[in-house]
Amino acid sequence: MSKNGTHWSGDVFREMRARDIITVCTVPDGGLTQLLDLIGGERKMRLVTLTTEEEGIGVATGCWLGGERAMIAMQSSGVGNCINALGLPTAFRAPCLMLVTMRGQWGEFNPWQVLMGQATRPALEAVGVRCYPVDKAEEVGETFAAAADIAFNSRVSAAVLVGQRIIGAKGFGQK
Amino acid sequence: MSAQANVAPNKIARRPFVAELLKQRGTSLIACGLGSPTWDCFAAGDSPEYLYSWGGMGLAVPTALGLALAQPKRRVVAITGDGEMMMGLGSLAVIGDQAPQNLAVLVLDNEKFAETGRQRGLTSGRTDLAAVARGFGIANTMIVTELGKAGELADFLFKAPGPVFAVAKIAVTEDPWALPEKDGATIAHRFRTSLGLEKP
Numbered sequence: 133m134s135k136n137g138t139h140w141s142g143d144v145f146r147e148m149r150a151r152d153i154i155t156v157c158t159v160p161d162g163g164l165t166q167l168l169d170l171i172g173g174e175r176k177m178r179l180v181t182l183t184t185e186e187e188g189i190g191v192a193t194g195c196w197l198g199g200e201r202a203m204i205a206m207q208s209s210g211v212g213n214c215i216n217a218l219g220l221p222t223a224f225r226a227p228c229l230m231l232v233t234m235r236g237q238w239g240e241f242n243p244w245q246v247l248m249g250q251a252t253r254p255a256l257e258a259v260g261v262r263c264y265p266v267d268k269a270e271e272v273g274e275t276f277a278a279a280a281d282i283a284f285n286s287r288v289s290a291a292v293l294v295g296q297r298i299i300g301a302k303g304f305g306q307k
Numbered sequence: 308m309s310a311q312a313n314v315a316p317n318k319i320a321r322r323p324f325v326a327e328l329l330k331q332r333g334t335s336l337i338a339c340g341l342g343s344p345t346w347d348c349f350a351a352g353d354s355p356e357y358l359y360s361w362g363g364m365g366l367a368v369p370t371a372l373g374l375a376l377a378q379p380k381r382r383v384v385a386i387t388g389d390g391e392m393m394m395g396l397g398s399l400a401v402i403g404d405q406a407p408q409n410l411a412v413l414v415l416d417n418e419k420f421a422e423t424g425r426q427r428g429l430t431s432g433r434t435d436l437a438a439v440a441r442g443f444g445i446a447n448t449m450i451v452t453e454l455g456k457a458g459e460l461a462d463f464l465f466k467a468p469g470p471v472f473a474v475a476k477i478a479v480t481e482d483p484w485a486l487p488e489k490d491g492a493t494i495a496h497r498f499r500t501s502l503g504l505e506k507p
Contacts, residue, residue, distance in 0.1 A: 183397025194373020223491030
């Protein structure tokens with residue numbers, strides 16, 4: 133829940149609209165469900181569903197080259213797919229904004245998620261992406277806003293890492 | 308055993324072919340694939356409307372898609388190689404899904420990883436890229452095997468309602484080096500300036 137008792141997705145969505153982010157590229161994640169629903173229901177925005185997250189780096193960079201703001205929303209496992217691709221916005225000095233929902237980090241059930249979940253931040257930082265981890269639901273909106281502003285104003289790559297502590301571990305039907 | 312090679316050898320000489328195509332591009336924006344397609348476009352005559360690429364293999368087509376979405380009034384054409392297209396095949400599914408009418412993709416297909424030593428590529432065997440594109444919902448496709456078809460291909464790439472996808476079976480040739488600007492920030496700046504998005 134965010135400050136006013138609503139889901140943090142509403143806060144992020146409001147900050148996106150305030151910054152004219154038009155296109156959101158995604159390989160969906162459970163933690164992104166509410167946000168993707170909000171985007172899908174907004175006529176002024178465009179959801180681009182990808183086959184793999186690195187395509188989103190290309191699409192978002194292309195959008196910026198064409199004068200529109202875009203971002204990529206993904207699960208932490210998808211960050212691994214993006215590493216070489218992140219050279220593209222860096223070379224063009226294009227902004228690159230990522231919203232990452234974390235797995236393998238806080239109470240994870242699935243051991244296959246742990247390697248990339250633990251490596252998400254160091255891997256991003258190794259290729260020069262500024263990371264903004266957030267572990268409180270009421271701080272996701274302002275953290276996203278700060279990352280978006282530095283990405284678009286300074287034309288750098290920035291990633292908001294939404295902690296699994298906020299999202300909750302996927303239960304897989306277990307008690 | 309290797310996969311069966313295509314029966315007819317590729318005949319099209321890439322440099323005059325690309326030059327002939329680009330003569331007819333009008334105001335189309337060109338997203339060049341990394342390596343040889345970038346050299347081909349630059350060799351045909353430099354333009355700020357050519358987005359050159361030196362890296363990020365697989366991303367020429369997604370980048371062109373982003374451009375096409377952001378610039379719906381401009382034609383956007385990705386010109387890339389078979390290796391880069393194979394690496395980014397999924398992006399054709401994304402194009403099929405978004406279906407931008409202003410986007411075309413041309414694959415210059417020499418069936419080789421030409422830039423790294425002409426190693427055999429996957430399109431030299433049974434792979435049919437145009438069939439893949441159609442399978443992803445890009446209904447309008449074209450395969451060109453002769454230099455003389457450049458005019459027909461140009462009409463297809465620059466005028467046919469998109470998204471469209473074409474493959475040109477090009478020969479393996481020894482071409483003089485033609486290297487454009489390699490600083491990405493400079494390429495992006497002059498590209499965006501040509502669109503009126505930045506000041507010169």
